Amino acid sequence: MKQQINHIKQYVIIAFALILVISCKEGQTNAPELANLERSIKEKDSIISNLKEQLGELADDKRRIPNNIVQSEFAKEIYHLYDEREELINQVIGQDGEDKPFKATRSLFYDIDDLQQYIRYVKIKSRKARVKPSGFRFYFALYPKEYVRDRENKKYAQRQTFFIAPTLRKKIDGRAVDLGYTLDNKFNVELLKDIIGFDSIRKKDGKMYQKAGFFNVNLSNLLEEENSLIANEVSGTPPMGEEQ
Template structure:
């Protein structure tokens, strides 16, 4: 009988120690946190139009040979005592471009029009511009409006309107030269009536200097 009681006590002691031991262990989470794939980690296919480094270098060298030298010669003839370096690139920071695209999409959505591309126009600041005589670019959003396609702005009534229709036409059907000269080549926030709103982006940074990526 004593032996039987001893076995019961021993077994009870073992069970107590096992239970106590389990209670001391920290509880594990039922489920390990899942790793959320970041948007940047997703596979993104290259868009059409990506070119090689060699092709880009060739384009840059062709421009320098066929355009930049002619621009330099012209500007030096105009003002021989002042050094002039032709513009070879215009730089927009990525944050600005993302913000610009969102801005265009927001304004277009309110105007119930769908922009589908951006036109990059070449321009020049002229003698009295903020960067005298230097070339620049400006960006114009485009869309199909009333069956016609082209760059657009937001009119005072909130609708999207084609830029080409901003100026009155002459008798020959061309844009009025006098008003076009006064308003500027394209409508801007300053030149347009207060109610109208331009979506044209400029103010990129000219180069060189610093040196381009292909010299």
């Protein structure tokens, strides 16, 4: 940016110099020479204008930095605060689906084109349902012990993952809450808190049980969901436990 500013200063000096030359020689300069000088000044003005526009764009880019951007040192700090929990998870799980030492998931990769396609998909489906998503919610989850990917791949079994769902902004007890949702086969909105029951499943004495009302789900949900908005295997490269 400093280099661009220096270029502007140079062109401004040249432009003023040319103007002085014109004023000094106004009485003795012939028409062709005057026309050349005016053309040169216009070219320099155009260059200065373009540079100012570029500098303005750079300034706009700086102003457009998202509010959730953090510094690398902070990212390093919070990443390594999870180290002890990773060690605990590795000890508790013991072995992965291929009987190798378990290594807890520390990162997930999703292809940018797949994410953009997913966002477009959500917007199109939601428009048909006449709702406007307020954002996306990421839900932590765990693959089951018997989970197999691509027929033979058992490395993902018991690994931490997450699924994504769009959200609708609702007012509950006077405060705005963004609730995850999906759509049934008739484009009716279904809140995830109702169909999944996040607070409805609990372990007791090593067994799973459901609260009353957990199975209050439409019969259409038992069929294949044509309009599901829930994404998990977005790019085909879910967690492998590698630190990248």
